[in-house]
Structures are given as structure tokens and as C-alpha cells.
Amino acid sequence: MRARKPQLKPERPWFSSGPSAKRPGWDPGDLKGAFVGRSHRHPEGRARLREVIARSAQVLGLPPDYRLAVVPGSDTGAMETAMWNLLGHTAVDVCCWESFGYTWLTDVAEQLGLPEVTVHLADYGHLPDLRRVDFGHDVVFPWNGTTSGVRVPDAEWIPQVRDGLTLCDASSAVFGMDVDFTKLDAVTWSWQKALGGEGAHGMLALSPAAVERLAAYRPDRPVPELFRIAREGHLLDDVFDGFFINSPSMLAVEDVLTSLDWCERIGGLPEMLARSRRNLEAVAAWVVDHPYVRFLAADPATVSSTSICLTFTHPVLDGLPRQERSRFTTRLCERVEAEGAGYDIEGHREAPPGVRIWGGPTVDTDDIALLLPWIDWAFAETLGEYG
Template sequence: MRTEKPTLKPARPWFSSGPCAKRPGWDPDALREAFVGRSHRDPAGRARLFEVIERSKQVLGLPADYRVAIVPGSDTGAIEMAMWNLLGYTGVEVCCWENFGFTWLHDISDQLRLDDVTVHRAERYGAFPDVSRVDFDRDVVFTWNGTTSGVRVPGAGWIPDDRRGLTICDATSAVLGMEIDYRKLDVITWSWQKALGGEGAHGMIALSPAAVERLAAFRPDRPLPKVFRLVRDGRLIDELFEGFTINSPSMLAVEDALDALRWCADIGGGAELVARTHRNFTAVEQWVRAHPHLEFLAERKETISPTSICLKFDDGLLDGIRAPRWEFVKSLCRKVEDNGAGYDLSAHREAPPGLRIWGGPTVDTADIEKLLPWIDWALSETLTEFT
């Protein structure tokens, strides 16, 4: 039986997992005061960069003694900067269960060429590795939220307070959308383009006192590109944490990030951002429960991501289609997009064929609720087409 085509559409049909939806009410006019055509080294330009740092610390609720900087290359640049500067002092433990975690493992093994590496690997997409055996006397690298698998760490209880190694966390799809005990993390990286709905190319890095101490004491036996350098002549470059940047930032992107951070403060700060995310996830969760052919890709409830919500079709449904599975998924998503009801809903190319809905705080729950009937309709139409 075919599903009736919906009539209501999301007011903002943007559900990409990066770059993500802009904040509600965003308009290009929000950038009219951007500090463009001027040097970002000017005191006024540097003040705006420092404001991004300070507002980020406040809305995240970072410990007062953590140092925060804006760095090149989005979250990728930030996590690579951390690894190139810090790893090699001791052995390394890598926890990986999806595309980005495996990318960091590859870079640690093949680019940094570290040989004392222990890997805690999930057997498949949707699974979470056994982290009970992680040795925290060594440095530990992991993603808090697997954006391509929809699998997140089940809290921070597995990380001890008395660790000797550093915890280096790619947290880009988690910060501002999930509750995180930042004291458990020595290096935290993220970008503006996820929970803030900002623009790409700029990353953020936060360092605990232990990470700062390591930077002062450790000299990696490898050359460091300029865009990765946090230390000069054996001393931390303090200016980086005061609004000075390694390379020239886009002041349009900076203004956009400030606009998003002001919105965060206006609606109630970090707690309300997390609450918005959970309301979005609850809407999807209730919908999934009512669908026998859809389930979360994450295999354990406590590891289901509320931001990058990844869904899969059961094998019983997919086994009956007369087409490759990815072709089926792309056709379904195209039907929703062609009606302007939801964009960028297909799973990541490295993940199993399925759907991915961004449920972060810049998305309104009302738009999620209007999107889901369109997926129902598109699924019905695509099944009719392919079976």
C-alpha cells in the first residue's frame, strides 16, 4: 500500500551532517558588520577572534584552566595539529569504529610512523569497540562521536581521572550537542560547521594543563609544518590563545561564528543546545520505533548519536529490491530533495547504505517532524519502483 504524499514541508529543510544547518532566523545580513578588507592583526580584528575563543569557552563550559585557540583546517587541521605535536612521547592507544577514527589511525601509523600503537577496533559499522582494555598510561586518541556511523562513546566513565597519558579527542560532532565531561579530555578539537552551523575551514583546539605541560617538555623528532606549530623555541605560543592565528582567517567566517555563539547565549547556553538536540533525537527515535524496516545503525542504545543520526534498513527489506542498495537509497533521498522537503539525507559514502539526519541544536524539532512523513512517502514510492 502506497503512502500518501505529504503537504507540509520543513521551513528549513537542511539536515546535512556538515556543514550543518545555520541557526534559526539566520540571514546573510548577520554578517554586515564583518571585519573585512582589514588586517585580522589589527586590534579590532584580533578582538573578534578573541571573542570567539571566550564565547566558545563559556558556552561549552570548559574548565577555566584550559587554553583555547582558533586553528587552520577545520576539525581535521585541529586533530592533526594535536597528533603531530604531542604523539610519540609515549605509546599510543587508538579507538576507532568509523571513517574518521580509522583516518586518524592511518595517519598515526603511516604518516607519523609510530610503531608503538595499540588499536581498539570495532568489528563493523554500528559497533563500539571494547574500551575496557585501554591503557591510560599511554596517550589515547578517539572520536567522541562517529559522524559517519552515528555511534558515540557512552559517556566518560571509562576514562580515569588519574591517567598518565593524554586523552586526545576529536569531538567535532559532539560539542554543543551532547553532555561531555571535559575534565576527562586533555585535547578537544571541533569546528564551527557542525553544532554551530558555521562555515568550514576553521578549527578549534582546547588544551588541558597536562597537554600544555607536554608541549613544553616534548620535542617531536619530525618536522612540523608552520600551520601545525604550537610551540616556538621551546615555549607555548601564548598569542595563539589570545586571538592571534597561525594563518589568515576568513573574517566573514569569524563573524558568522560570533553570530552563532551569540545565539547560543541568547537561548540559554550549552544546556539548551543539548536539550534542543535531545528533542530532535526523541522525534526520530519515536518514528523509528513505529517502523519495522528501519533501525539505528548503532547497535547499543547507549552509543546512539543524537546529532548525526544514522539509520539502516533491515536486510529483509533490502533483499527484495531489484537494484544495488546504494541506488535504492539515493533514489529515495532524491525524491525527498526534489520536493524541497529535506537535503543531504544519504548516509556517508564509507558507511553502509542508509539514511543520516543531522539532529544538532541549530535544527528545529518541528522541521524534523515535518521531514519524517516525506521519508515515509519516498520509501513507499521507491519500494514500488524497485520491487
């Protein structure tokens, strides 16, 4: 197998799945008006945090009766805030089909030590049988499996009326996929995914049912200060009104505001979703023409348009142990990176060996189209090392 070395390279060769690529046209000079060297609790600092909350809710079309907050710790902090405050009132179902689902399962079963936990498992590339999920229980799941490239196809499997709460890690889905917030009671994401923002800051949206749970239920465990959003049966309203629990980076706040500016300027959420969809379409057309590569997601309806995960199939590779297949993939990705044609495209360490291309809305389709021939070339060159 031979492939000619490409001549053209992506203009922006950043394809990491987190932190993801900055928005097109981003420049550090855009942050010159940041409220730095000042207290975020000053009225102007708090106004900027309020602006992030209000504009995020508006762009995403969050239901008007949902509450939204900026919280510490990126998406991880937001999910743990939701779980530490809300879970334990009833039994819990946890859906796992990739590494982050298993992370939340560890929190639920081991860290929180909840006694009634039902687990719905699937191997990488597949979804569990969502028909078996009991919505009389609280349900914890990711909308999109960032490390597997497998997403739920829609929210039809979630009933509109349910006794339990749905807690959804949507970090690699919001702004890049059509997420039905009306089916979700606690929704989390970070700035560093589809908006290309900086790390360490998370967002937590709560439905009226989740707010009601906070008033009715007091966990029989200590809740760390960083996770505390309720006290003595009352929601801490300030947290949902621009009061950050610890000290946020006002540079990061300014950065995400410029990303929201860009989002609104290009046409809002519809164009963000369309950009991500076009990125997936470019990769899908390439996969059709290249028999040595396939989506990790087995069902086309579940292929992620943001964390696009691919695996290689070839007679030489199919007989190799996993460790050697991982070395092959690492070598391939190193070749692409050494040419400056694509950075951070190797799949997650816990996933089957392959590549992962971030296809969220801050990535241009033209850049993905220019990356793919470099993967062809690197595949052929690396395969040649195996005789």
C-alpha cells in the same frame, strides 16, 4: 507497501551533517558589521578572534586552566595540530568505529609512523571494547562517530588520573552532547557542526597536562607551520590569544559570533543540549512505529543525537548486494530532495547504506517531524521500483 505523499514540508529542510544548518533566523545581513578588508592582526581583528575563544570557552564550560585556540583547517586541522605536536612521547591507543577514527589511525600509523600503536576496532554500529584501552598510553578517539551515529555514552571509561594524554575529536559532539572536558587533554571541533558556522576554521583546547607535554617533548619530525603551536619547548601563547597562524575569514568569524549570540540568547549550553535531545527523541518515536527502519547504532546508550544514522530493513532489501542497496538509498534521498523536503540526508559513502539526519541544536524538531513522513513516502515509492 504504499504511503500517501505528504503535503507539509520542513520550513528549513537542511539536514546536512557538515556544514550543518545555520541557526534559526540566520540572515546574511547579520554579517554587515564583519571586519572585512582589514588585517586580522589589527587590534580590532584580533579582539574578535579573542572573543570567539573566550565566549566558546564560557558557553561550553571549559575548565578555566585549559587553553583554547582558533586554528586552520576545520576539525581536521585541529586534530592534526594536536597529533603532530603531542604524539610520539609514548605509545598510542587509537579507537576506530567509523571513518574519522580510521583517518586518525592513518595519521598516527602511516603519516607520523609511530612504532607503538594499539588499535581498538569495531564495525559500524558498535563501539570497541573501551575497557581494553590503556591510559598509560596516549589515546586518540572521536567522542561521536559522525558517519556511524555511534557515540561514547559518557566519559566514565576514562580515568581521572592517567599517565597518557587523551586526544578527542569532538566536532560533532560539542554544543550538542554533554562532553566531560576534564577527561580530555586535547579536544577539537569546528564551527561548521553544531554552531552552523562556516568551514575552514577549527578549535583546539588543551589541558594543563597537554601544555606540559609541549614543554617537555620535542617531536623528532618536522612540524608544518600551519600546525605549529610550540617552539623550543614553549607554548606559542599568541596562538591562544587570538593570533591566527594564517589569514582567517573575518566573515566566518563574524558568523560564528552571531551563532554564539543566539546560543546565549536561547539559554546557553543546557538549551543547546535539550534541542538536540528533542530531535533524537522525535526520530526515536518514529523508528518505534516503523519496522522497516532502525538506528545504525546497536546499543541505545550509544545512539548519537547529532548525526542520527538510520538503516533500512525489508525482505526485498535484505537480499540485495551492498551496491544495489546503496542505489536504493540514493534514489530515495533524491526523491526527498526533488520535493524540497530534505537536503543531504544520505549516509556517508563509507557507512552501511542508509540515511543520516543532522539533529544538532541548529535544527528545529518541528522540521525533523515534517521530514520523516517524506522518508516514508520515498521509501515506498522506491521500493515499488523493485516490484
